[in-house]
Amino acid sequence: MAQSMADRAMQLLELTSLKDLAEVNSKEYVRWQSIKRGRARFAVDELEQLAERYPQFRWWLITGEVLPGIGQTRP
Template sequence: MDAVRNRALQLIRAVGPKHLSELGGKNYERWRNISGGKIRISTEEVGILAEAYPQFALWLISGRTEPENGHISPDGAPSA
């Protein structure tokens, strides 16, 4: 789960806690505390990220990308 957590943190930091709070589901302070490492991300937040950013869902959960199928990483780098 640490790898998933690290990828989730990367995505949260890329889009920002404010934007995520505007999507609904969780408040700004919660996303900010997750981003800052003060609290651990829950499966609910991972689900919110996957739903809000389906193009990153495969990468978020597995670390893999399939650009030919529209599954990319936030930085656009292909996975190994």
């Protein structure tokens, strides 16, 4: 079964320090914690932030496909 975009985003989130996404104890940091713990779902803003942080995984994040010829891989 194919992974959903949320599954792929969670995979990237597992590779990422929350400190790299938001200032500790900020509203955004708490939001990322909630997502990571499964208490909240990804919103478009968070998906965009992960895509900006990992441009080499952007196509994979959105589609689940890789395009190694143009540098689009997966983690």
